[in-house]
Every structure is written in structure tokens, then in C-alpha cells.
Amino acid sequence: xxxxxxxxxxxxxxxxxxxxxxxxxxxxxxxxxxxxxxxxxxxxxxxxxxxxxxxxxxxxxxxxxxxxxxxxxxxxxxxxxxxxxxxxxxxxxxxxxxxxxxxxxxxxx
Numbered sequence: 001x002x003x004x005x006x007x008x009x010x011x012x013x014x015x016x017x018x019x020x021x022x023x024x025x026x027x028x029x030x031x032x033x034x035x036x037x038x039x040x041x042x043x044x045x046x047x048x049x050x051x052x053x054x055x056x057x058x059x060x061x062x063x064x065x066x067x068x069x070x071x072x073x074x075x076x077x078x079x080x081x082x083x084x085x086x087x088x089x090x091x092x093x094x095x096x097x098x099x100x101x102x103x104x105x106x107x108x109x
Contacts, residue, residue, distance in 0.1 A: 027101065032057065032062065032065040036051060037101065047085055048086070049062075074097055
């Protein structure tokens, strides 16, 4: 099982822990999250525009997913002081989540 029992920032709620099942349901609840994880698997550092171009999605759509993952600790912004062209990398928690989902949703290549 993943060690996803970390604090999660939920708007308007007290921080709490999410079970593995809740984390997976959260990711699967919006397809842009799977798109971002798939891109993070292939590239160690990415910008929203990189993922958007690679996946034919809007930069706004991808930026939202990156913000969601960043807030939950699955990815980390490398230059949070910037307002544009932010660069992101996956965290250990994000790698664990990706490994859990990888066999089901991503090609083994």
C-alpha cells in the first residue's frame, strides 16, 4: 500500500489524511490528473505548456492539475516565486502514486 496518509490541503476543510483508495479515486475523478501523471513519468521536470503541447490540452487545464497535485504534495514547484513558466517535478509521494496507477493506466514502455 502507498504511504499516502499525509496531510492534504482541502479548501474550506481541516487538513486530514487520505487513504490509498481516496487518493486513487481523486486522481481518476478528473482525466487531466492522469494526463499530468503520464507526462511526469516521462519527464523529470516540466512546465504546464510542455504538457499541454504534448497532450493537446489547454495550458489552463494542465496548470489547474499541476496546482492540485502541488497542493497535495505529489509534485513540487521548483520556482514558486514566478507567476508564469513555473517548473514542476514529481515528489516521492507522487512516484508512489504513479507506481500504483502505472500497471493499470499507462503503457509498460
